[in-house]
Amino acid sequence: MKYALIIPDGVADEPQASLGGRTPLQAARVPHMDTIARLGCVGRADNTPPSMPSGSDVATMSLFGYSPLQYHTGRAPLEAAAQGITLGPWDWAVRCNLVTIHDGIMVSFTAEQVPNDIGTQLIGLMQADSGSDRWEFIPGVSYRNLLIYRGRPEEPSPFGPGTKTTPPHDLTDGPVGDHLPQGTGSEILQNFMDQSIQVFAQRDLAGSHATQIWLWGQGQAPALTPFKPRFGVQGAMITAVDLLRGLARLLGWKVIDVPGATGYLDTDYAAKGRAAVQALDDVDLVVVHVEATDEASHEGNATAKVEALEQIDEHIVGPVLEKLRSLGEHRILISPDHPTFLRTKTHSYGFVPFATSGTGISPDASQTYDEASAAASRFEFLHGWDLMEQFIKGGWSAEAARSESKHK
Numbered sequence: 001m002k003y004a005l006i007i008p009d010g011v012a013d014e015p016q017a018s019l020g021g022r023t024p025l026q027a028a029r030v031p032h033m034d035t036i037a038r039l040g041c042v043g044r045a046d047n048t049p050p051s052m053p054s055g056s057d058v059a060t061m062s063l064f065g066y067s068p069l070q071y072h073t074g075r076a077p078l079e080a081a082a083q084g085i086t087l088g089p090w091d092w093a094v095r096c097n098l099v100t101i102h103d104g105i106m107v108s109f110t111a112e113q114v115p116n117d118i119g120t121q122l123i124g125l126m127q128a129d130s131g132s133d134r135w136e137f138i139p140g141v142s143y144r145n146l147l148i149y150r151g152r153p154e155e156p157s158p159f160g161p162g163t164k165t166t167p168p169h170d171l172t173d174g175p176v177g178d179h180l181p182q183g184t185g186s187e188i189l190q191n192f193m194d195q196s197i198q199v200f201a202q203r204d205l206a207g208s209h210a211t212q213i214w215l216w217g218q219g220q221a222p223a224l225t226p227f228k229p230r231f232g233v234q235g236a237m238i239t240a241v242d243l244l245r246g247l248a249r250l251l252g253w254k255v256i257d258v259p260g261a262t263g264y265l266d267t268d269y270a271a272k273g274r275a276a277v278q279a280l281d282d283v284d285l286v287v288v289h290v291e292a293t294d295e296a297s298h299e300g301n302a303t304a305k306v307e308a309l310e311q312i313d314e315h316i317v318g319p320v321l322e323k324l325r326s327l328g329e330h331r332i333l334i335s336p337d338h339p340t341f342l343r344t345k346t347h348s349y350g351f352v353p354f355a356t357s358g359t360g361i362s363p364d365a366s367q368t369y370d371e372a373s374a375a376a377s378r379f380e381f382l383h384g385w386d387l388m389e390q391f392i393k394g395g396w397s398a399e400a401a402r403s404e405s406k407h408k
């Protein structure tokens, strides 16, 4: 059997006055997604445990069938995996932002989008000043860099569950004083951050707005069983987002880079669609993640969100569905990771709608793919990570829906 999962990031939303009281999914012309709803089943799943931050790293982990409560160890380990950095069992990865702080205020969590070459030089200065064979400052892209701790079994871990750090993007235009690292190992992180102020002040690089580093998102390698041993299916991932590339690597998926995939509204949808169609010849499961719908919500732009959805439907869902049909037995799943509300311009919590069709999936009553038809469905996954097992191996019928609702 061949499988496809298409993720319009953050597409789940509320009815919009500007769309005549409809949600973006209801307003968009998405004939292929609606076909999947009509020929198959619609339902809803909650991918974000209330105790965790709502974001693609958490919610996509759920969507891929892994409980983030069990397996999400922080953002930095996913980014390390995206960079091809392997973490041993005693190692830690820490996200190392280059930031601009003036008079105790977080002016920019990106150091005004610090250029790559300057970012690399600054991280190099930190490595020369404070790095060692145990603590490696590793340049990434722009303001997004890493600090890796190489641990030894006989030594106590520098950090733990009690280590608290704050994402700098949560502090924009606000005071940082109450949000410095706390708990286990916080003095280590604080020393590096203090040291970076001296180091950057001594070397005034032209064009640099970075006043210091900001350390956060620490974690160890997640101890997860890769996807194929777990579900019996070899996967491939198409995404422009680093965190998801890292997650795919940890799952043992092939990561396909598509030229023109930007992670933004101008992404080359058709190129992603073609890459997905091609990948289906090699692998059992192709996953296509599109960030543009989420970006439109962050900008509060309902029209752009609807347009992005229509592009996804035409250039990705349509061709992938056609290819799957030509290959014989298949299943397709459309689902966002988390809701991103146009109203608040930020990620939210709660159910997202999904639609699935294909071999062994008996049609339910749904005619369209949207939040309302999903809410009316009997397929409801309070633990979003149970959906993948059902998608790959489960039966989809009214009977299955009844047994599923019994688990609630």
Ligand SMILES: [Zn+2]
Residues within 6 Å of the ligand: 010, 294, 295, 298, 340, 347
């Ligand atoms: Zn987002």
